[in-house]
Amino acid sequence: MRRSRRVVARTGLVLLLATSGCSSVKPWQRELLAEPIMQPDRTPMSTALADHVYFSREAASGGRSVGGGGCGCN
Numbered sequence: 001m002r003r004s005r006r007v008v009a010r011t012g013l014v015l016l017l018a019t020s021g022c023s024s025v026k027p028w029q030r031e032l033l034a035e036p037i038m039q040p041d042r043t044p045m046s047t048a049l050a051d052h053v054y055f056s057r058e059a060a061s062g063g064r065s066v067g068g069g070g071c072g073c074n
Contacts, residue, residue, distance in 0.1 A: 025033065036042050 032038075041047050
């Protein structure tokens with residue numbers, strides 16, 4: 001009996017912690033989230049240069065948004 005109560009208590013605690021991080025964003029709050037500073041690709045030139053360095057080191061190209069792999073041969 002004690003063990004089952006502990007399991008139920010722990011399960012409840014885990015569920016409480018798992019759902020506590022969820023929140024909804026109101027329409028008027030989305031303006032702040034849509035600022036350019038929040039975009040992952042806010043500086044396209046910097047991203048292109050970082051990709052060039054990475055692909056030069058790895059001797060491959062692509063792979064940023066498309067799945068796949070291999071030697072990079074066409």
